[in-house]
Amino acid sequence: MAYRLSATRLQTYRRCAQAYYWRYEKRLPGPAGFGGTALGTSLHRCLAQFHGDWDAQDPQPSRAWLAQCWHAIATDLNQEQQHEGWQLLETYYREQIQPQATWQRPLAIEGRIQATLVLEGIEFLVSGRYDRLDLREDGLHLVDYKSAKRLEPPRPEQIDVQLGLYQLALEQRYGQLKSLSLVHLRSGQAYCYGCTTQQREAVLAQIATLAQQIRSDQQWQPQVGEQCRSCGYRRYCPAVNAEAEPIPETITSSSDRRIQLSLAL
Numbered sequence: 001m002a003y004r005l006s007a008t009r010l011q012t013y014r015r016c017a018q019a020y021y022w023r024y025e026k027r028l029p030g031p032a033g034f035g036g037t038a039l040g041t042s043l044h045r046c047l048a049q050f051h052g053d054w055d056a057q058d059p060q061p062s063r064a065w066l067a068q069c070w071h072a073i074a075t076d077l078n079q080e081q082q083h084e085g086w087q088l089l090e091t092y093y094r095e096q097i098q099p100q101a102t103w104q105r106p107l108a109i110e111g112r113i114q115a116t117l118v119l120e121g122i123e124f125l126v127s128g129r130y131d132r133l134d135l136r137e138d139g140l141h142l143v144d145y146k147s148a149k150r151l152e153p154p155r156p157e158q159i160d161v162q163l164g165l166y167q168l169a170l171e172q173r174y175g176q177l178k179s180l181s182l183v184h185l186r187s188g189q190a191y192c193y194g195c196t197t198q199q200r201e202a203v204l205a206q207i208a209t210l211a212q213q214i215r216s217d218q219q220w221q222p223q224v225g226e227q228c229r230s231c232g233y234r235r236y237c238p239a240v241n242a243e244a245e246p247i248p249e250t251i252t253s254s255s256d257r258r259i260q261l262s263l264a265l
């Protein structure tokens with residue numbers, strides 16, 4: 001079985017090998033994740049239909065088509081959510097659709113990025129998700145919609161890992177990735193990040209380090225720093241807690257990791 005890898009996993013490993021070990025090797029429950037809200041899910045579905053099913057003979061998708069998609073999808077939301085959602089979509093249309101005179105149907109919508117990669121004799125399954133993949137004259141561009149109240153721009157090191165990993169994953173199937181845009185639906189603003197070969201090389205080096213760690217199975221070292229403040233494992237971590245609790249028995253005994261060590265031919 002290939003070893004699963006995503007941008008979130010690699011970012012965790014970069015921040016602290018000990019936290020990575022507990023979360024992904026031991027599957028020790030950490031802080032609860034943030035599930036998608038009903039409104040956010042409906043907005044994503046609406047935009048998938050809006051971009052994926054519009055009549056591409058028109059130069060750009062119309063506002064009427066956007067309204068039609070929203071009315072069909074927002075039926076399970078209450079009135080307040082329907083109204084709020086439409087306001088966000090109108091902002092998106094005004095800021096993102098109207099300024100561009102001609103549009104093309106995206107290459108893919110709400111897709112899953114998946115690719116295999118062999119490093120240091122270990123087969124990794126790299127995965128991620130995207131909302132829209134556009135093919136323009138200069139190459140591939142990923143677009144992700146964000147519906148949170150406030151969009152904190154990602155830290156440069158976070159975006160570098162994400163872009164490096166996505167380049168590696170997409171090049172096998174589609175070719176060279178040029179950029180990632182995060183579109184904040186509440187403000188209509190887009191934050192665009194360009195891809196570089198340095199991001200790709202840095203991620204390859206990080207995966208190689210992770211592979212060496214997995215193979216050697218030596219101790220996963222804690223890395224004390226700013227990240228400890230929001231770490232969900234503080235209670236178990238002797239590096240920051242003199243009275244650290246032991247890891248629960250059920251976790252310590254159910255940690256078998258099955259990975260495929262690829263044999264070089």
Ligand code: SF4
Pocket residue numbers: 015016017018019222223224225227228231232233234237239240
């Ligand atoms: S508290 Fe800090 S050192 Fe301990 S696991 Fe979390 S991030 Fe790592």
